[in-house]
Amino acid sequence: MHRLFAELEPSVTVTEQNLADRVRYILRSNTFDVTELERLRREAVPSSGENAAAEDAAPQLAEQTANVDAAVNTPVVVDSNDDGTVAQELELEQMRSTLEEAIVETRSTPLENRPRLPHSALSKRNRAVVRALNPMLVTYLEASRDLCETDSILFGAALAVCRIIGAKLSTAGRATGQSSAIPAWRIRIEERIAKARALIGRLICFRSGNTRPRIVRTVRMAFAGTNVSLSQPDIMQKLTERIDDLKQRIAAWGKRIRRYTERSTRLNQNRLFQSDQKRLYKSLERPIVSGTGPVPNQADTVAFWRSLWSEPVNHNEGPWMEVVASQCAGITPMDPVIITPDDVAEAVRRAPNWKSPGLDGLHHYWLKGFMIIHMVCPRSELHEVSEHKDAKAASILSLLVPLPIRIYLDFNADKIHTTA
Structure with a gap:
């Protein structure tokens, strides 16, 4: 590439690395589309019919084009034209292979060990990659058996997109990559409290008669900058005053931490009360202490529950049941x-792109990009949750379906009939 550029522009002095960096910037920023790049290549290199020298330039152009691609070192260059077709240097088979590897890897990885998906730029190149992988998901989603597998396939597709566009992925899982929730000022205060308690212990040892060199050196450092000397007759009173001063400081620091903890707990409870009252009340309940007595006999346990569940019971509800039935007959x-794919698409459209994801680590951006999922959500998986009301399936549904759809399902769970 550098040799060809030197022949075309002999007056411009540029290094090979600088030239490769400029080409990389032009291709990544999508300054020119594919048609414009081809036109520039044809103008830069003369056609094969002009002269004999141009005949040698045609294979050289192909060679230099390959060198440009190698120098740029981009995983894939993807763009879309007016017809919606995808122009890419990475073949579709390679993209399909990357998708297959990502899905297989995600299926065998626990939720807490999944890599953290980065925020992708909303560029034409990235959207074109998503559109290219979208029809490839049909085969996997049609064979999906439950919502957990559907979520795994969708996360694998998002992981494949990140690898194709060259996004940086964290090698550690999301559980180990989380930062500490303890603020820095609290850590500093706790370190001050630990040092003050250690100093109090040294001062008490010196007051008790321990005159080891290490203890004496610590006491002198404690009274540094003051007019107190260890040979003074009232040194014991000075030691007591210093110990009391340190204890008061520890109490003040501890009170500051308690105020912060109480305020943080109060704010979290207020937020939880507005979003999920059931979860708040459950967290306020005291843990039930299990008994430490002997384990009950297995035969007695079976006999107890068999007497409750195996014996038929005839209930006499009384005449009020007939009154209620007659009143409800005219309702x-x-x-x-009917939940349609348009309903799912509308609910996903209103959701923020990069809002903090749930346990599965999947952002709303991927639910918007992979539009094939809009046809899968109203299918038999939601029908299974609405009819059987399985707790495990509902928890998996909460990971996959955005909040507007979950609220819609909660209010209409008894009357929902879904269609594909």
Whole structure:
């Protein structure tokens, strides 16, 4: 590439590295589309019919083009034209292979060990990669058996996109990559409290008659900058005053930490009360202490529960049941609620792109980009959750479906009939 540039522009002095950096910047910033780049290449190198020298330039152009691609060292260059077709240097088979590897890897990885997906730039190049992988997910999603597997496939697709566009992925899992929730000022205060307690212990040892060199050196450092000397007759009173001063400081620092803890707990409880009252009340309940007595006999346990569940019981509800049934006979049943792919797409559209994800680590951006998932969400998985109300399936649903859809399902769970 540098040799060809020197022949075309002999007046411009540029190094090979500088030239490769400029080409990389032009391709990554999408300054020119594919058509414009081809036109510039044709103008830079004469055609094969002009002269004999140009005949040698055609294979040289192909060679230099390959060198440019190698020098740029980009994983994939993807762009889209007006017809919506995808122009890419990485073949579709390689993209499909990357997608397959990412899905297989995600299926065998626990949720807490999944890599943290970075925020992708909203560029034409990245959107074109998502559109290219979107039809490839049809085969995997049609074979999906439950919501957990559907979520795993979607995360694998997002992971494949990040690898294709060259995004930086964290090697450690999300559980180990989280930063400490303790603020820095609290850590500093706790270190001051630990040092003050250690100093109090040394001062008490000296007051008790321990005159080892290490203890004496610490006491002198404690009274540094003052007019107190260890040979003074009232040194014991000075030691007591110094110990009391340190204890008061420790109490003040501890009170500051307690005020922060109480305020933080109060704010978290207020937020939780607004979002999930059931979870708040459950957290306020005292833990039940299990008994430490002997384990009950297995035969007695089976006999106890068999007497409750195996014996038929005839309930006499009374005449009020007939009154209620007659009153409800004239009520018109509610029309079935049909969740369509448009409903799912509308709910996903209103969600923020990079809002903090749930346990699965999947942002709303990927739910918007992989539009094939809009056809899968209203399918049998939601029907299974609405009819059987399985707690485990509902928890998996909360990881995959955005909040607007979950609220919609909670209010209409008894009347929902979904369609594909």
